[in-house]
Amino acid sequence: MATLSSIRSPGVYIQELPAGSRPIEGVGTAIAAFVGITADGPYDQAIKVANWGQYTATFGTWVEGAYLPNAVYQYFNNGGGSAYITRIGSLSSDEGARASAELTSALKAGQGVYRIEAKEPGGAGDTITVTVEPKHEQEPPPEGEQAPPAEEVFTLVVQRGDTVERYEGVTPRKGGNNVVNALAESTLVRISEIGGSSIVERVPTAGQLVLSGGASLPARLTPDDYLGDVTARSGIAGLEALDDVTIVAVPDLVAAYEAGQIDADGFKAVQGALITHCEQQKDRVAILDTPRGLNAQQVLEWVKEKTRFSSAYATTYWPWLSFWDPLAGRARLFPPSGALAGIWGRNDDTRGVHKAPANEVVAGALDVELNITRVEHDDLNPAGINVIRAFPGRGITVWGARTLSDDTTWRYINVRRLFNYIESSVLRGTQWAVFEPNDLDLWQRIKRTVNGFLMGLWRDGALFGATPDQAFYVKCDEETNPPDVVDAGYVVIEIGIAPVKPAEFVVFRVSQLPTGGAVQE
Incomplete structure (x- = not known):
């Protein structure tokens, strides 16, 4: 904005002026x-x-x-x-439990046949899911190998977030499609057999498992x-x-x-x-x-x-x-x-x-x-x-x-938090005053700004008093800003607030009247 002293040639000039005091916006209170x-x-x-x-x-x-x-x-x-x-x-990299789950036999309920364990220790493994899909059409076996029975073929899907690993046509039998060999390439999990089961018993139950047990106290x-x-x-x-x-x-x-x-x-x-x-x-x-x-x-x-x-x-x-x-x-x-x-x-x-x-x-x-x-x-x-x-x-x-x-x-x-709210809001809402000319105009602008903010709080019921004068005051004048304070670069604003207190104890006084509904003065 051009000042009057800077205008030197005839013409029409437009000056944008600040519209009085600047409102204070309340800060967040619940983060x-x-x-x-x-x-x-x-x-x-x-x-x-x-x-x-x-x-x-x-x-x-x-x-x-x-x-x-x-x-x-x-x-x-x-x-x-x-x-x-x-x-x-x-x-540390070698510390902490690894999330795991057991695949159980489709033939013998509850009998564990494979143990699936997350490769990464800690809670990251708890988000891994393992899905067993039932048999599907088999591919021809490699030359020289005998195809396993169709009921012994299944699909394993290992997933964590957007990472999906799909192992189709795997089997508990030995060979290239053996489930343990196939999952050796997995970046998410490792698998091992649980002993004591025949080949046919090691076909796992169809369904989905979620690995757990990786997240725990350090x-x-x-x-x-x-x-x-x-x-x-x-x-x-x-x-x-x-x-x-x-x-x-x-x-x-x-x-x-x-x-x-x-x-x-x-x-x-x-x-x-x-x-x-x-x-x-x-x-x-x-x-x-x-x-x-x-x-x-x-x-x-x-x-x-x-x-x-x-x-x-x-x-x-x-x-x-x-x-x-x-x-x-x-x-x-x-x-x-x-x-x-x-x-x-x-x-x-x-x-x-x-x-x-x-x-x-x-x-x-x-x-x-x-x-x-x-x-x-x-x-x-x-x-x-x-x-x-x-x-x-x-x-x-x-x-x-x-x-x-x-x-x-x-x-x-609530009193402590109300003061925290007021102090933080005033602090943020008056940053514009720093390095302004320290004169009566600044004092009045600051006073109007803070008054407007506290007036809003009083209307909302946050301050105690029948009138604004009873609820708060804002003082910024020659008394709070004598010449030595101004010369030192300070502007001092004094604020008084009457917060509302909770009705912690509600007391009803009940007495027996000598006559029916008479009111005792």
């Missing part, structure tokens, strides 16, 4: 980050997925002994948005695997490079603790690092899990005496929840962090980040590990332990909304 064990995918880098399908395409499905895959599934099932996944615990897992390195973008430290994360969880920390790979001190060190990460970033909150099998008194001792965390950027839920486990084929207990992260996202979408994510039903939960009494709950709630309870006729419900902070100002999760 989670999970660190743990997956069946497949790249190690030590955060990959963003938008749904369960994208997760399985990159990281595979379930892992024996790990909790992260189920946590991510429950996150999306309960309404969570996008999520970052960081896989840890890399295996043999060695240490706190350092979780802590990671910001330079390498690995583990918890690597999440520093992500600006849009608002929720973090490490559900597999409990799996390593149960497997004896990490002791209580290591458990506490990892969760402490997770809290420190959130406090330094100031835009995210950690959901902490407790070990399985604790009763009400034990979980109180764990939180108040063993871990002793005090932070507005962390919260914990208990007890564990029962979900269906496709890998085990039965219901099994899982830590609640994944489902709760999804509930936070669902609550943000339907009510707003200012609404406490409590009195919400856990989708997919079959039961709680332990039902507690009101007296037990009386001890847990003041300690910041958010209890999940099963109420008759109401389902399995989140019945707590507190952080682990000892500061009553930051007692509630």
Whole structure:
């Protein structure tokens, strides 16, 4: 845009002027980050997925002994948005189980005749399928060889993703079409005979098998695997490079603790690092899990005496929840962090980040590990332990909304997350002000911009007050910006906010009136 002083010749000029203050767009509030064990995918880098399908395409499905895959599934099932996944615990080339399956005899039910094993160790083999197709028209045998009976000829199809290997006309008999010899060329699997069967009994049953058993907890897992390195973008430290994360969880920390790979001190060190990460970033909150099998008194001792965390950027839920486990084929207990992260996202979408994510039903939960009494709950709630309870006729419900902070100002999760949302939104929405002339005009423009954003929050019910003046204020004038501050290159804006607090205790006072329906003044 040309300035007036730059116009030197007669003519008509057009100047485009900025239209007053620039609106602040609210940042996302429900993007989670999970660190743990997956069946497949790249190690030590955060990959963003938008749904369960994208997760399985990159990281595979379930892992024996790990909790992260189920946590991510429950996150999306309960309404969570996008999520970052960081896989840890890399295996060496000769370490880890190989997925496998047995082909059974078509003649003797249940009798194993061939063992199929993935060539690649780890969870990649769990996505391989092997299909046995029944007999088809045979090709003439090589010269000098006798053709096997037609019922002893079959086709094997080995597939992983888009890679398909088809072996037609194979047979258990010796010769060029022997099934073991034919599959020696496979890049995906290897096959071996299971002894004790005649040739005719070694013809496998038609149908499809899925290899399994390759994905499991790494043999060695240490706190350092979780802590990671910001330079390498690995583990918890690597999440520093992500600006849009608002929720973090490490559900597999409990799996390593149960497997004896990490002791209580290591458990506490990892969760402490997770809290420190959130406090330094100031835009995210950690959901902490407790070990399985604790009763009400034990979980109180764990939180108040063993871990002793005090932070507005962390919260914990208990007890564990029962979900269906496709890998085990039965219901099994899982830590609640994944489902709760999804509930936070669902609550943000339907009510707003200012609404406490409590009195919400856990989708997919079959039961709680332990039902507690009101007296037990009386001890847990003041300690910041958010209890999940099963109420008759109401389902399995989140019945707590507190952080682990000892500061009553930051007692509630929704207050901390509302401030995270406001601070991040204002930070991003006022970048235009950097290097602008530091004068009264700039101060007024900034004030109008922030006022407009907070006014929208007040109208949405996120701020407490009958009028905007009661709900918030924005100050940017000569008082906050004296000459020495301006000369130093600063512009200081002061913002006051009155957040809404949850109605945690609803009290009805009932009294008996001396006369029928008379109202006592």
